[in-house]
Amino acid sequence: MLENVGEELDPALEPVLLKQTYKQQGSTVLRLGDAVIPYHEDFRMYITTKLPNPHYPPEICTKVTLINFTLSPSGLEDQLLGQVVAEERPDLERSEEPANLVQR
Structure with missing residues (x-):
């Protein structure tokens, strides 16, 4: 190590x-x-x-596998939201303005 x-x-x-x-x-x-x-x-x-x-x-x-273990709760939420959108609504994922996908 x-x-x-x-x-x-x-x-x-x-x-x-x-x-x-x-x-x-x-x-x-x-x-x-x-x-x-x-x-x-x-x-x-x-x-x-x-x-x-x-x-x-x-x-x-290209020679290693990078793993980022520093996730904040909001960063994890963004990643999960991105995966759900990619699965459920691929048309929205390709949108140029992803900030309009979720209203908070």
Whole structure:
């Protein structure tokens, strides 16, 4: 687990993010810098940040799965409303002015 990362990741992590493994003497290994280390197929790496709204470049986003755990009640309500509208009224979802969908 890597904790408290910023918006840039060390390029040395590239082989891990891309799972650039190969077989060496019958074992699956990964080259990390100058070292060749054993790699297990069940390996998972978790990277966390305390940034409230990080913006990662597209080349990072294509290599990882981003999960945003910082939901406010109103943000969750907006997401759920968007899903309901998409299911029930796809014509409204395509509307250019979604603020007119709900009156509060």
